[in-house]
Amino acid sequence: MSGNRVTTEENLTMKSRYNLLLFLILALPALACNLVNQLVEPAPTFAPPPTADTQLPGEATSDPMATPIGGSTPQPTTEGEASPTPVALGDLGPPPEDAVALADWLNQAYQARPDILPLCGILREAAWMPPDAACDQADLDGEEPPEWILALYLEPTPDPGSADSIQGPPGDIWIVGATGIVYRMLGPESADPFGQFPELVALDDLTGDEQDDAIVRYVTCGAHTCYSNYEIVSAHGGAIRNVIDVDEPAVPEMADVISMPTVQQEQVIDATDDELADFVISGGLIGSAGAGIQRPYREVWAWDGTAVTLAEREWEDTGYRVHRLYNANAAFDEEEYDEARALYESVIVDPALQEMAFIAPAEEVRAYTRQFAGFRLALLPLLRGDITEATRWQNWLGQEYANSPLSNAAAMLIETWQQNGNNLPAACDQVSSYLAGQADVTGPLEDMGYGNPTLVAEDVCPF
Numbered sequence: 001m002s003g004n005r006v007t008t009e010e011n012l013t014m015k016s017r018y019n020l021l022l023f024l025i026l027a028l029p030a031l032a033c034n035l036v037n038q039l040v041e042p043a044p045t046f047a048p049p050p051t052a053d054t055q056l057p058g059e060a061t062s063d064p065m066a067t068p069i070g071g072s073t074p075q076p077t078t079e080g081e082a083s084p085t086p087v088a089l090g091d092l093g094p095p096p097e098d099a100v101a102l103a104d105w106l107n108q109a110y111q112a113r114p115d116i117l118p119l120c121g122i123l124r125e126a127a128w129m130p131p132d133a134a135c136d137q138a139d140l141d142g143e144e145p146p147e148w149i150l151a152l153y154l155e156p157t158p159d160p161g162s163a164d165s166i167q168g169p170p171g172d173i174w175i176v177g178a179t180g181i182v183y184r185m186l187g188p189e190s191a192d193p194f195g196q197f198p199e200l201v202a203l204d205d206l207t208g209d210e211q212d213d214a215i216v217r218y219v220t221c222g223a224h225t226c227y228s229n230y231e232i233v234s235a236h237g238g239a240i241r242n243v244i245d246v247d248e249p250a251v252p253e254m255a256d257v258i259s260m261p262t263v264q265q266e267q268v269i270d271a272t273d274d275e276l277a278d279f280v281i282s283g284g285l286i287g288s289a290g291a292g293i294q295r296p297y298r299e300v301w302a303w304d305g306t307a308v309t310l311a312e313r314e315w316e317d318t319g320y321r322v323h324r325l326y327n328a329n330a331a332f333d334e335e336e337y338d339e340a341r342a343l344y345e346s347v348i349v350d351p352a353l354q355e356m357a358f359i360a361p362a363e364e365v366r367a368y369t370r371q372f373a374g375f376r377l378a379l380l381p382l383l384r385g386d387i388t389e390a391t392r393w394q395n396w397l398g399q400e401y402a403n404s405p406l407s408n409a410a411a412m413l414i415e416t417w418q419q420n421g422n423n424l425p426a427a428c429d430q431v432s433s434y435l436a437g438q439a440d441v442t443g444p445l446e447d448m449g450y451g452n453p454t455l456v457a458e459d460v461c462p463f
């Protein structure tokens, strides 16, 4: 099943992450320098996708200034509208120092159709662009000429500072096309002065219209963790625009941004077996003590006919018992009940699983983790009317955790279900009402760090 794997508790977790991200962006730039106490080295690696079928952005390796810049041949404009008379690049004068004026300058330059390498040489000379910044062209809209994809400083920056700084010099991605500046990743209003310099990750067709789309990225770092933020720019079906659609974004500003902490790998591969390239990223760990020990995850972002959306999120199996429970819950929420049952059983019986202490000692986390799994194992058989198997797990809970809220809840669930004509949602309602009045239903599972799901009484019986 290629369904969306975002579950309720995981959404809450993601919200925490996005809220943290927003918090860090808005309020804590000064903390960026405080790297002393980090538990997990963020050290995100941003290697280009290692696949042969990915077209990586070209590199401007030749000396751009070695090419004469005045001799560009203006191309004939398309019929119809009158276009301004192209001005040769050499006659334009140097790029202005103001971003608004630079947009005009780039528009005029684009009309002259110069080679892009000398153009970028001029932009570097004017301190608008660092030496290794994106300077690429690709025909995104299927109409000649190709669009320019340029990574530029927010303002001319002759001395960008230490390259070792976790915060790079701020910048933006501009795409220049026939109608002017057709796209800016951040834009003048929201450009992040504390982010790292943005980059072009890959050019590939993710939408199936046989025109390249541009995956662009900017990285923003907080005290402990760097977040990679991506947009995917396409002309599919119309104007050049970012085509990402995030289902249930934590904040409205993130509705069209793919964001992941501590990205370890980026790939452009067909992960969904529809012969169309997808954007696949792995990572996800927040390197702060308060986030707890987390599961890395992998996301597949794929074209759905209208937008690039999250096709799949898979959590790694870390070998921790409580993480196995989270993975079982994810399968349960996906209604993959056979997989969920197998995972819940292994939470209880797998001798190789590790315990995790967080605020509570490991033994306490273990006990509540097994109880939660035990309750779900008593619940799941009732979906197919298997009272014998449900009772078996109720008895197990009664022996191992006598009179605990979850043990009592399992007994109440089965009894109510038998008496109410096998109405499972109604039985769950009754159980939830009971649990709402109990203390310590899920114990330490309520807070295993903000990077982990939160499990509370109302999550126990969610029908």
Ligand SMILES: [Ca+2]
Pocket (backbone or CB within 6 Å): 138, 139, 140, 141, 142, 143, 144, 145, 146, 147
């Ligand atoms: Ca074009």
Ligand SMILES: [Ca+2]
Pocket (backbone or CB within 6 Å): 204, 205, 206, 207, 208, 209, 210, 211, 212, 213, 234, 235, 236
């Ligand atoms: Ca495309």
Ligand SMILES: [Ca+2]
Pocket (backbone or CB within 6 Å): 269, 270, 271, 272, 273, 274, 275, 276, 277, 278, 302
């Ligand atoms: Ca695909």
